[in-house]
Amino acid sequence: xxxxxxxxxxxxxxxxxxxxxxxxxxxxxxxxxxxxxxxxxxxxxxxxxxxxxxxxxxxxxxxxxxxxxxxxxxxxxxxxxxxxxxxxxxxxxxxxxxxxxxxxxxxxxxxxxxxxxxxxxxxxxxxxxxxxxxxxxxxxxxxxxxxxxxxxxxxxxxxxxxxxxxxxxxxxxxxxxxxxxxxxxxxxxxxxxxxxxxxxxxxxxxxxxxxxxxxxxxxxxxxxxxxxxxxxxxxxxxxxxxxxxxxxxxxxxxxxxxxxxxxxxxxxxxxxxxxxxxxxxxxxxxxxxxxxxxxxxxxxxxxxxxxxxxxxxxxxxxxxxxxxxxxxxxxxxxxxxxxxxxxxxxxxxxxxxxxxxxxxxxxxxxxxxxxxxxxxxxxxxxxxxxxxxxxxxxxxxxxxxxxxxxxxxxxxxxxxxxxxxxxxxxxxxxxxxxxxxxxxxxxxxxxxxxxxxxxxxxxxxxxxxxxxxxxxxxxxxxxxxxxxx
Amino acid sequence: xxxxxxxxxxxxxxxxxxxxxxxxxxxxxxxxxxxxxxxxxxxxxxxxxxxxxxxxxxxxxxxxxxxxxxxxxxxxxxxxxxxxxxxxxxxxxxxxxxxxxxxxxxxxxxxxxxxxxxxxxxxxxxxxxxxxxxxxxxxxxxxxxxxxxxxxxxxxxxxxxxxxxxxxxxxxxxxxxxxxxxxxxxxxxxxxxxxxxxxxxxxxxxxxxxxxxxxxxxxxxxxxxxxxxxxxx
Ligand code: SF4
Ligand code: SF4
Numbered sequence: 001x002x003x004x005x006x007x008x009x010x011x012x013x014x015x016x017x018x019x020x021x022x023x024x025x026x027x028x029x030x031x032x033x034x035x036x037x038x039x040x041x042x043x044x045x046x047x048x049x050x051x052x053x054x055x056x057x058x059x060x061x062x063x064x065x066x067x068x069x070x071x072x073x074x075x076x077x078x079x080x081x082x083x084x085x086x087x088x089x090x091x092x093x094x095x096x097x098x099x100x101x102x103x104x105x106x107x108x109x110x111x112x113x114x115x116x117x118x119x120x121x122x123x124x125x126x127x128x129x130x131x132x133x134x135x136x137x138x139x140x141x142x143x144x145x146x147x148x149x150x151x152x153x154x155x156x157x158x159x160x161x162x163x164x165x166x167x168x169x170x171x172x173x174x175x176x177x178x179x180x181x182x183x184x185x186x187x188x189x190x191x192x193x194x195x196x197x198x199x200x201x202x203x204x205x206x207x208x209x210x211x212x213x214x215x216x217x218x219x220x221x222x223x224x225x226x227x228x229x230x231x232x233x234x235x236x237x238x239x240x241x242x243x244x245x246x247x248x249x250x251x252x253x254x255x256x257x258x259x260x261x262x263x264x265x266x267x268x269x270x271x272x273x274x275x276x277x278x279x280x281x282x283x284x285x286x287x288x289x290x291x292x293x294x295x296x297x298x299x300x301x302x303x304x305x306x307x308x309x310x311x312x313x314x315x316x317x318x319x320x321x322x323x324x325x326x327x328x329x330x331x332x333x334x335x336x337x338x339x340x341x342x343x344x345x346x347x348x349x350x351x352x353x354x355x356x357x358x359x360x361x362x363x364x365x366x367x368x369x370x371x372x373x374x375x376x377x378x379x380x381x382x383x384x385x386x387x388x389x390x391x392x393x394x395x396x397x398x399x400x401x402x403x404x405x406x407x408x409x410x411x412x413x414x415x416x417x418x419x420x421x422x423x424x425x426x427x428x429x430x431x432x433x434x435x436x437x438x439x440x441x442x443x444x445x446x447x448x449x450x451x452x453x454x455x456x457x458x459x460x461x462x463x464x465x466x467x468x469x470x471x472x473x474x475x476x477x478x479x480x481x482x483x484x485x
Numbered sequence: 486x487x488x489x490x491x492x493x494x495x496x497x498x499x500x501x502x503x504x505x506x507x508x509x510x511x512x513x514x515x516x517x518x519x520x521x522x523x524x525x526x527x528x529x530x531x532x533x534x535x536x537x538x539x540x541x542x543x544x545x546x547x548x549x550x551x552x553x554x555x556x557x558x559x560x561x562x563x564x565x566x567x568x569x570x571x572x573x574x575x576x577x578x579x580x581x582x583x584x585x586x587x588x589x590x591x592x593x594x595x596x597x598x599x600x601x602x603x604x605x606x607x608x609x610x611x612x613x614x615x616x617x618x619x620x621x622x623x624x625x626x627x628x629x630x631x632x633x634x635x636x637x638x639x640x641x642x643x644x645x646x647x648x649x650x651x652x653x654x655x656x657x658x659x660x661x662x663x664x665x666x667x668x669x670x671x672x673x674x675x676x677x678x679x680x681x682x683x684x685x686x687x688x689x690x691x692x693x694x695x696x697x698x699x700x701x702x703x704x705x706x707x708x709x710x711x712x713x714x715x716x717x718x
Contacts, residue, residue, distance in 0.1 A: 041710040046703035047526055050519025051696040057512065058682040058689055061631050062562065063623040067554030078625030087626065100677065137554055139544055139562075140682060141690035146697065153704070157711060170718040269704025269715065307529035309701050314529070 236450025508676025
């Protein structure tokens with residue numbers, strides 16, 4: 001980790017970017033054949049071929065998408081235009097996997113994929129955050145988020161993955177602790193106990209973190225890093241579940257308790273294996289639903305891909321924000337409208353908001369107890385990424401890139417609101433925004449949604465949370481509408 | 486000259502039109518086949534069709550989207566397309582040709598309207614090319630065809646325009662021949678270039694959405710095909 005530049009540099013083309021990644025495996029020769037073999041295998045088994053077919057036919061190269069991408073807007077470098085980036089891969093597809101492209105290549109003497117193209121792709125695709133904002137501006141409807149995933153998928157099968165992502169996933173899928181932060185289950189339970197004591201001091205209520213309880217409604221998977229970094233978020237989560245009467249109706253499993261899924265960022269096989277771990281844990285505990293904590297990509301990877309890997313009768317997935325919103329709508333929780341007097345703004349995590357899935361719910365929750373709520377512009381489905389999307393937030397070696405380039409617009413947006421509190425319901429966004437606030441010296445604090453709820457939540461006089469029976473009928477959540485997330 | 490013109494707008498035109506129609510039809514069938522394959526391979530069939538239709542329609546007539554970013558590019562492109570679709574189909578001279586050759590016809594637009602639209606296409610097209618050349622980042626993503634196709638269209642419209650003037654500097658038949666030949670060329674090119682978006686457009690967003698519904702075993706199967714096993718991480 002010490003010298004990222006040195007690790008990635010030897011094979012990099014002359015034009016190596018300013019912000020290289022640390023790659024565990026040294027880059028080898030013979031990558032062109034490897035790349036094409038893997039590309040071919042993926043095209044054969046996946047659904048990407050029809051996608052690339054139509055994309056490579058209609059792409060009009062109008063560069064309108066440039067206006068949507070925050071990377072391009074910060075650098076002004078034509079190579080950061082989404083379409084340029086995607087064309088790196090579309091070009092390889094055309095040249096090596098279509099008859100027309102092959103013929104044209106033959107006639108024009110285009111040799112096709114080169115080692116240097118692979119270097120360029122490594123830079124281009126791991127620098128994109130996959131926020132899919134550019135998709136909003138493409139008249140043709142190209143989704144560069146998908147192209148980016150495919151490119152990373154190919155690269156990752158060659159062993160080209162930023163090391164921090166790889167190491168986390170290795171621990172999650174093969175390690176003893178089975179989570180990305182390598183927290184042993186006993187340590188997680190200790191943390192929960194400690195949080196219970198904190199909650200008792202704070203609220204005077206006996207709020208529990210139920211461990212390994214069977215036959216419950218909700219099995220809870222937060223971004224596991226919350227156990228280390230975001231105790232207030234977790235306490236807020238538990239407090240809401242308690243106040244809404246689901247105290248005995250949720251649980252944390254000791255065999256698997258991590259919501260993080262970096263597979264969403266770079267590899268289909270890994271995405272599936274992680275989703276399957278969640279499913280297996282819910283099955284082990286005979287739970288009914290997957291409850292995801294405050295985390296954008298954790299929520300989306302479960303919401304969108306549990307049905308993919310679990311089939312038609314998939315386990316329903318609920319995000320804690322949907323849960324809290326429903327509890328509030330049904331009058332099950334009370335939030336003190338005078339609790340928060342500071343100016344508050346809300347950052348939309350791309351993975352929650354781009355599809356319009358979770359946009360209004362958190363705002364309604366916030367507006368119910370925050371006096372001074374302001375919006376960033378643009379927001380909602382058209383938000384700007386925090387600048388740490390696509391897994392880049394976990395890569396320390398590109399801290400400067402996240403601050404100076406991708407996060408630049410976000411910093412300006414945050415400052416422009418004048419908000420004292422910035423709410424970001426996502427472990428990744430929170431980390432990135434906190435760093436941005438530091439870096440740009442913005443006078444604001446970044447917190448999770450439930451951190452703030454914890455400040456505002458009020459409990460009935462007697463220690464009378466509703467019983468489980470009552471909640472079963474009242475607590476139904478609509479989760480089976482068609483998803484596009 | 487007369488014979489050549491007859492040939493260009495008779496058999497050659499018919500051939501070009503046939504190539505275009507069959508070529509585009511092939512692309513649509515391939516795209517639909519692809520979509521069918523995607524649905525068949527996916528395990529999750531809960532697709533957001535209404536959202537797909539809605540966004541596709543929004544972009545079919547993207548009036549509310551144009552001013553948001555790159556307004557010059559967006560407006561000129563929009564007007565360019567409008568003129569490009571309306572003029573050739575509703576020009577009275579073209580309708581006469583259709584009636585003469587296959588006996589069907591439809592109401593046309595007045596000549597002055599057609600002239601105005603032609604000038605609009607020319608102006609918008611020149612602006613589009615200008616943006617491509619002078620805007621450094623659009624230039625970076627552009628390839629030969631991106632210029633060539635617009636130039637070809639401008640050429641077709643301007644020769645058509647000149648040919649139909651009473652004070653034509655070039656002999657009528659010559660300008661008409663150039664007009665028809667270049668029009669034939671663009672029809673021939675349509676299925677093999679990005680012009681294909683004229684028929685594929687409605688299917689792109691559908692394909693994008695469906696592509697997110699992965700076949701469950703795809704990642705694993707691809708890894709096994711390459712490495713012979715699912716390798717440890
Ligand atoms: S907006 Fe779409 S068609 Fe235009 S350059 Fe970008 S990706 Fe290509
Ligand atoms: S997905 Fe986001 S970061 Fe990537 S090219 Fe599109 S707008 Fe830029």
